[in-house]
Amino acid sequence: MKFSSPQATDTICALATPNVISAIAVIRVSGSSSIEICNSFFSKNILESKSHTLHFGRFVNERKEVIDEVLVSVFETGKSFTGEESVEISSHGSPFIQQEILRVLILGGCRMANPGEFTQRAFMNGKLDLSQAEAVADLILAQSKQAHRIALSQLRGGFSEKLSNLRGQLIHFASLIELELDFAEEDVEFADRTELKNKLNEVIQITQRLADSFALGNAIKNGIPVAIVGEPNAGKSTLLNQLLGEDRAIVSNIAGTTRDVIEETLNIDGILFRLIDTAGIRETQETIEALGIERSMQKIALSQIVLVLTDGQDKLQLEKAKKWVESLKIQYPEKTILLVQNKMDDSVSEDSETICLSAKYGKGIDVLKTKLSTIVKGDFDFENDIIVSNVRHQEALLKTIEALQKALSGMEIGIAADFLAMDIRAAMRYLGNITGEIEVDRDILGNIFQHFCIGK
Numbered sequence: 001m002k003f004s005s006p007q008a009t010d011t012i013c014a015l016a017t018p019n020v021i022s023a024i025a026v027i028r029v030s031g032s033s034s035i036e037i038c039n040s041f042f043s044k045n046i047l048e049s050k051s052h053t054l055h056f057g058r059f060v061n062e063r064k065e066v067i068d069e070v071l072v073s074v075f076e077t078g079k080s081f082t083g084e085e086s087v088e089i090s091s092h093g094s095p096f097i098q099q100e101i102l103r104v105l106i107l108g109g110c111r112m113a114n115p116g117e118f119t120q121r122a123f124m125n126g127k128l129d130l131s132q133a134e135a136v137a138d139l140i141l142a143q144s145k146q147a148h149r150i151a152l153s154q155l156r157g158g159f160s161e162k163l164s165n166l167r168g169q170l171i172h173f174a175s176l177i178e179l180e181l182d183f184a185e186e187d188v189e190f191a192d193r194t195e196l197k198n199k200l201n202e203v204i205q206i207t208q209r210l211a212d213s214f215a216l217g218n219a220i221k222n223g224i225p226v227a228i229v230g231e232p233n234a235g236k237s238t239l240l241n242q243l244l245g246e247d248r249a250i251v252s253n254i255a256g257t258t259r260d261v262i263e264e265t266l267n268i269d270g271i272l273f274r275l276i277d278t279a280g281i282r283e284t285q286e287t288i289e290a291l292g293i294e295r296s297m298q299k300i301a302l303s304q305i306v307l308v309l310t311d312g313q314d315k316l317q318l319e320k321a322k323k324w325v326e327s328l329k330i331q332y333p334e335k336t337i338l339l340v341q342n343k344m345d346d347s348v349s350e351d352s353e354t355i356c357l358s359a360k361y362g363k364g365i366d367v368l369k370t371k372l373s374t375i376v377k378g379d380f381d382f383e384n385d386i387i388v389s390n391v392r393h394q395e396a397l398l399k400t401i402e403a404l405q406k407a408l409s410g411m412e413i414g415i416a417a418d419f420l421a422m423d424i425r426a427a428m429r430y431l432g433n434i435t436g437e438i439e440v441d442r443d444i445l446g447n448i449f450q451h452f453c454i455g456k
Helices: 034-040 095-107 117-124 130-141 145-155 158-182 193-212 214-222 236-244 287-302 315-331 365-377 391-412 417-435 442-450
Strands: 012-015 022-030 053-060 066-075 086-093 224-230 262-268 271-277 305-311 336-342 354-356
Touching (some): 012 117, 022 034, 022 095, 022 117, 034 086, 066 095, 086 095, 117 130, 117 442, 130 158, 130 417, 130 442, 145 158, 145 214, 145 271, 158 417, 193 214, 193 391, 214 365, 224 287, 224 365, 236 271, 236 336, 236 365, 262 365, 271 365, 305 315, 305 365, 315 336, 336 365, 354 365, 391 417
Parallel strands (some): 224 271, 305 336, 336 354
Antiparallel strands (some): 012 022, 022 086, 053 066, 066 086
């Protein structure tokens, strides 16, 4: 669906690459006057150039002084990223050259683009649906293989296609039910109620699966925080170093060496984990260490996975750790709490929530990594499942489920066809909001695109 805007006819320009010293820089221009404006400052005539052609020449200022030798790419209306007439200028990466080219483009009639305005225009012109437009930002910000995979799948339309299929099924039944309203006096049922119940349950099941995937998608998108906690000298810093494959944390036999929180990232199977090595938890009168312990407790609250590390050879410490694990499970039922017994020779444990390893000698580290990956993936398959990573999408999916369950409940008590149609239409509207197939509130649109980088 297209949206009009007071500035939709402006020709806009912006850097599509960072404003830093680099080998090359790319400046993007989009709008009905793109070719004409660029032609005014280019040594070659590109007014009649075909789409997707490259032209080498000199870019000059208003006094015809050469700014740089550049490569100009021309895109006709309907054949560019934005769907508008567009030009991309590749210059040398001097910040002065970049700003000088932008200056003369503005002098020629362009204005600077707002954050995300190029992608917003692509959406407005029907080149992307709204979920695909949001995937552009996710793709740019992807920091791991799986975050990249999720964003790319959404950009290619996998999520949109799934939603379109669900919405199509609802449209079919809504149409039949509304047809019944035209024959209300004849008391005719065009939509078989048993078939409708089965179909609604099927759509709910598929939609619930998509909504459930958000916990995974959001974690992958932002990285999974993993707190490593335990008593002093349990081997937390040694474990962190082993997982990272480098000496990041200081290791010492002196208890309380780690006084502050140390955070590092680790990529396991394309999933980004944010490892947090915390100060040893114990009672202490030492002020600095006490502050470190306080921060450790704060990090536990913010983590998705907590590794309670203990000396597996110390029976007293092990029993305390087990009790702490049970306490944390009660306090944080939404978190995954694992007991990790360190200083052990055997990495095998009969308990699925206990890992035995030797951080010092690196035994059992791969078992722990596999466990972390499995916890995050759950029963989702990155190759075949659609993973939702956007909170707006999840909220719409949950509202869709709520509307469909309301329809099912209504059918159980024999609700009138017009009310049943209203519930199904509501579900269709929520699904359509995700892709922008139906009108989306302008404030929502503004919030989506303002978080993009300028130039995209």
